[in-house]
Amino acid sequence: METAPSHVLVVDDDAALRALVTEYLSQNELRVTAVATGREMVKVLGSEAIDLIVLDLKLQGEDGLHLAQKLRETSKIPIIIVSGRLDEADRVMGLELGADDYVTKPFSPRELLARIRAVIRRYHAPQPLPGRDEALRAYRFAGWELNMRMHRMTSPIGEHIPLTKGEFSLLAAFLSSPERILTRDQLLELSRLHSTEVYDRSIDVQILRLRRKLEVDPANPQFIRTARGTGYIFSAPVTMIR
Numbered sequence: 001m002e003t004a005p006s007h008v009l010v011v012d013d014d015a016a017l018r019a020l021v022t023e024y025l026s027q028n029e030l031r032v033t034a035v036a037t038g039r040e041m042v043k044v045l046g047s048e049a050i051d052l053i054v055l056d057l058k059l060q061g062e063d064g065l066h067l068a069q070k071l072r073e074t075s076k077i078p079i080i081i082v083s084g085r086l087d088e089a090d091r092v093m094g095l096e097l098g099a100d101d102y103v104t105k106p107f108s109p110r111e112l113l114a115r116i117r118a119v120i121r122r123y124h125a126p127q128p129l130p131g132r133d134e135a136l137r138a139y140r141f142a143g144w145e146l147n148m149r150m151h152r153m154t155s156p157i158g159e160h161i162p163l164t165k166g167e168f169s170l171l172a173a174f175l176s177s178p179e180r181i182l183t184r185d186q187l188l189e190l191s192r193l194h195s196t197e198v199y200d201r202s203i204d205v206q207i208l209r210l211r212r213k214l215e216v217d218p219a220n221p222q223f224i225r226t227a228r229g230t231g232y233i234f235s236a237p238v239t240m241i242r
Contacts, residue, residue, distance in 0.1 A: 006120050010034040012039045012082065013060045013068075021054070024109035030116070036060075038067045045075070051123075052116055055099075056082040057090050060175055072098035078119045081104075082107075121183050129221040138177040138241040142223070144214070146171060161213050166191075170206045174224060174234035183231040207232065 057064030081094040127166040144157030153161045173190035211218040
């Protein structure tokens with residue numbers, strides 16, 4: 001199960017910048033619509049589902065702050081404002097009006113991408129994560145069992161599959177929140193309920209190793225699936241044994 005990429009609306013009257021940002025964000029698993037005016041922005045919002053708006057405050061002949069204010073009065077869509085290096089008052093005003101972040105021109109597309117991802121993560125993670133359940137004995141799914149007390153995984157044919165501490169902790173994190181998209185930050189937080197050996201840079205490596213041990217075809221996983229641009233999802237029903 002792969003989710004659709006987040007849809008970003010870029011509002012900037014600089015055609016070259018629109019082209020640069022559109023190309024870079026599109027290469028990094030985001031859907032992008034770029035327009036030059038507030039009127040075009042309103043038209044897109046009326047016809048498309050937008051996940052985040054990047055809004056330049058200095059549009060030709062338009063007041064970007066006024067547009068930001070109107071957006072916040074009528075919508076909860078996250079906003080990243082763009083302002084000039086010397087426009088500190090505008091940046092402060094934009095944040096006070098309810099913008100979620102800002103970037104200063106000139107900026108690198110990489111910085112903008114990082115800020116977009118950070119804001120989207122915050123909006124996609126409102127639900128509380130489960131705490132550690134000391135009474136839980138095991139998780140079961142599709143004939144597999146993960147024994148929490150013995151730190152042991154058993155296959156549907158009864159074979160014991162060895163797991164490292166990191167792999168065990170990451171799998172327990174997935175099984176505690178099945179069929180729910182989890183960001184890498186959430187997986188890191190959940191994994192650390194069971195071990196201190198899982199690090200941010202190792203999440204993807206541990207997932208590859210788990211897929212090799214769990215999946216019939218690791219290249220086409222049925223359990224640990226990628227939610228593009230968001231994170232991962234364990235897509236099978238899970239039973240908790242206490």
